[in-house]
Amino acid sequence: MVRDSSESHRRSASLRQAAGQLHAAWRQLRSSLWRAAPLLAGLSLATPAAASCQLIASGPQAPQTSGWVLPSGIKVASASPDLALQLAQAASLAQDEVGLRYIGHSTFEITSPKGVRIATDYNDREKPALPPRVATMNNAHSTHFTLNPDPSIEHVLTGWNPEGGPIHHDxxxxxxxxxxxxxxxxxxxxxxxxxxxxxxxxxxxxxxxxHLGHLHHQLTPDDLATLGRIDVVLAPVDNAATLRLDSLMAVLDGIKPTVVVPMHFHFTGALERFLARAASDGWAVTPYPTSSAVLSRKLQPEQRTVMVMMPGGG
Known part of the structure; x- marks a missing residue:
């Protein structure tokens, strides 16, 4: 059965118009939220503090520039976007913005200004609706990896070496x-x-x-030197299967990020206990009613900030 071509053209035109309207609405919403971000998140437009990411790799993959200035900040994006809105968000990121979406458990979707999408601790249950270009995995439990990643994923990076010993990616x-x-x-x-x-x-x-993965021990000075300057940490706060709170806070004190985003808080009361401890240690706690945010160097918290995002699924 062949559809009438004029009807198909009309429907295609309507779909294109709807997509254009969605994109325009998203940009307007994003602009409004940008202006409201200091009120929503308790952030200020203070002069960014100097920071540098120690880029230690050598060879052809080494960066062209060293000593980058990397202040960090956050601004609010849309709440639990559907698939069309996810695509619009990725398309609208500025060159100094990073999309961050909390899918669930230890899985985040990170989107670069050029639209490279990365899924952390990719597994069979917690994953983006669209296959990412890069997937990272860890070997603690099946909720942190899969034996059957989508074949369309260009780079699957395991956090362990199946043959034993450490594995290194760069x-x-x-x-x-x-x-x-x-x-x-x-x-x-x-x-x-x-x-x-x-x-x-x-x-x-x-x-x-x-992204700390399923870390369950403190870091050595050599570990911290390898990490270099970190602006945002995605941290497991379960207080059981990974790090106990005292050890986790010591790890965060060693890394010294500006922003921490909790994850892996599936045990009853785990998130609440972490937030109480963080507040008592001098961290600002900023609850977000959304599963998505945009990270940018344009805004910077005046003090160390815990950014609480609720999982929104794939």
Whole structure:
């Protein structure tokens, strides 16, 4: 059966018009939220503090510039966007903006200004609706990896070496550099899995974002030197399977990020206990009613800030 071509053209034109209206509405909303961000998030337009991301790799993947100035900040984006809005958001990022969307558990979707999408701790349950270009995984439990990643994913980076020992990644995908720091992980029975986890570091849009994965031990001075300057940490706050609160706060004090985004808070009361401890340690706590935000160097918290995002699914 063949549809009438004029009807198809009319429908195509309507779809294009609707998509254009959606994109325009998104840009207007995003602009309004940008202006309201200091009120919504308790942020100020203070002069950015100097920071630098220590880029230690050598060879052809080493960056062309060293000593970058990397102040960090946050602004609010849309709440739990549907698929069309996700695409509009990725298309509208400025060159100094990074999209961050909390899917669930330890999985975030990070979007670069050029539209490179990365899914952290990619697994069979927590994953973006559209396959990302890059997926990172860790080997603690099946909620942090999959044996069957979507074949369309261009780069699948495991945080462990199937043959044993540490694994090292340092790649560039357009405007993103991705590297890792091998650490240990804890298994279901509490056993230590040597080099079963990696902290993945994402360098993009003059920001350095570290995803701690399933880290369950403190970091050494050498580890901290390898990480370098980190602006945003995605941190597990379960207070059980990964780090206890005292150890987690020590890790955060060592890394010294400007912003921490909690994850892995599936145990009852875990998030509340972490927020209470963070507040008592001098962190500002900023609850967000959304699963999405835009990170930018344009805005900077006056003090260390915990940015609480609720999971929004794929």
């Amino acid at each position: 790649i560039r995908v357009e405007d993103v550099r991705i590297r890792n720091l091998p650490t240990n992980a804890r298994g279901w029975d509490g056993e230590t899995r040597a080099f079963g986890n990696s902290i993945f570091i994402f360098e993009l849009a003059d920001l350095c974002i570290a």
